[in-house]
Amino acid sequence: MSKSKPSLPRGTRDFGPEVSAKRSYIIDKIKKNFIKYGFSQLETPSMENLSTLTGKYGDEGDQLLFKILNSGDYLNKTSEDDYERGSKHLTSKIADKGLRYDLTVPFARFVVMNQHEISFPFKRFQIQPVWRADRPQKGRYREFYQCDADIIGSNGIWNEVELTLLFNDVFNDLSLEDYIIKVNHREILFMLAEYVGLKGKEVPFCAEIDKLDKIGSEKVVENVLALGGDAGRMSEVMILLTSSDVNQLIDKVKSIAPENTGVKEIMQYFESLDQFKDKNLKVDLDLSLARGLSYYTGMIYEVKPTSVQMGSICGGGRYDNLTGVFGLQGISGIGISFGLDRIYDVMEELNLFPEKITQRLDVLIVHFNIENLKHGQRIVMDLREAGIKADLYPESDKIKKQFNYADKIQAPYTLIIGDNEMESGEYMLKDMQSGEQKPLKLDEIIQLFKG
Known part of the structure; x- marks a missing residue:
């Protein structure tokens, strides 16, 4: 049939x-x-x-x-x-x-x-x-x-x-x-x-x-x-x-x-x-x-x-x-x-809609391995509780695939978690438009988005 x-x-x-x-x-x-x-x-x-x-x-x-x-x-x-x-x-x-x-x-x-x-x-x-x-x-x-x-x-x-x-x-x-x-x-x-x-x-x-x-x-x-x-x-x-x-x-x-x-x-x-x-x-x-x-x-x-x-x-x-x-x-x-x-x-x-109203996220968390993914689960919830639109890439895929996904959904920022970030407590925040990135503590990231 x-x-x-x-x-x-x-x-x-x-x-x-x-x-x-x-x-x-x-x-x-x-x-x-x-x-x-x-x-x-x-x-x-x-x-x-x-x-x-x-x-x-x-x-x-x-x-x-x-x-x-x-x-x-x-x-x-x-x-x-x-x-x-x-x-x-x-x-x-x-x-x-x-x-x-x-x-x-x-x-x-x-x-x-x-x-x-x-x-x-x-x-x-x-x-x-x-x-x-x-x-x-x-x-x-x-x-x-x-x-x-x-x-x-x-x-x-x-x-x-x-x-x-x-x-x-x-x-x-x-x-x-x-x-x-x-x-x-x-x-x-x-x-x-x-x-x-x-x-x-x-x-x-x-x-x-x-x-x-x-x-x-x-x-x-x-x-x-x-x-x-x-x-x-x-x-x-x-x-x-x-x-x-x-x-x-x-x-x-x-x-x-x-x-x-x-x-x-x-x-x-x-x-x-x-x-x-x-x-x-x-x-x-x-x-x-x-x-x-x-x-x-x-x-x-x-x-x-x-x-x-x-x-x-x-x-x-x-x-x-x-x-x-x-x-x-x-x-x-x-x-x-x-x-x-x-x-x-x-x-x-008349092009009267504000640019950001179609923006789904403020930041997408990406990671290198399964341990980084588990660590990101706590981070994403802390960001959300602070009123930030955050998401966590849900699987341990290649980092390039995760960045491609961030581009497709037009996430303005990614927060990168690797072993070094887990150890230092500073996470690499990347501006997806300019490509600039810098290490920041979680409370500094929250202040940046809220402020």
Whole structure:
């Protein structure tokens, strides 16, 4: 029987030591800031009941859910009639669980199930993989990580401000300076839809505005007019959608609808940001920002790099009553998500990763014979207990082979143990890049690395 070559499912990836180290670097910076801002960590199962997941993402989202076959003889309770009624009906008979599509719906489910143990407002962060049965292509995978932070149970505008500051602090820690935080408000978009004569068609209007970057302004106008919009007023709106003057934008939308909730909240938001001018926040009001997900109801965010050709690297917004689908009404929430994979690509292109984060070791201990190897076992543990990343070549091989191994794993130093070193208590420390070496006592070696 011929053996097939090992392979990966399409849309999934292995991450070797170097890539994993860089991804962990990003995750650690994000997680540190989540904790600094008072978010508690939450983890939910990889799989959820399909009843939890279906109907929350729209028809297209339902198609992209990975379903899990029931345990045992999953066809046992099916009949010929089930097959004749089609795949959608049959699926309900043979699969009652699925892999999670995002982290937000499982979070809403968690809140409802634990509402009596949670103190509101509840701030949680979650960094876990999600799965979508999408067509794999560049930048789009079937398994990928989301790094989410949500605040649920509070309507105050400080939440919107705080999440903006969180974006800023994470990117400062990553030394990523070339980005812009774009903000808008769904209520302003709904107001503009009404202004052009599309009351009752706000969601289709937002869907067309969301395509502005992809299909251009002419096609967007054409599509909005096809929905029944007024041509004259749509021309006025297009000027707003392409303007970057925040004060002018706010003045214009105030003149159209001074009592609009979105206008008031955007004004409060920018007034609150004024007290943080020292942070050099990179925030723009962009009325063309619409965000695709239908559950957003208030302010929305999108973060885009400015020196790299890339889509958004973060996004989010306020959503009202997402928990309502699980029976807990009237709870408002707001959340943001960091796109780990795209942030990685931007940082790689801009060469922003510190050199040493992929360095596995500080020093590798090499030796000449079995007695030297045994002596090195105590030395390596002393180095590790001092907080030094140390390893011991595990076999009594030729010294050349051990040095070749040190080169391959890019160990910056080797510590050489021979009979003379064992006798004197001074060990030869070799700089693998320069080739320089000098004898040092163990405490001197520890001080050198720590200091």
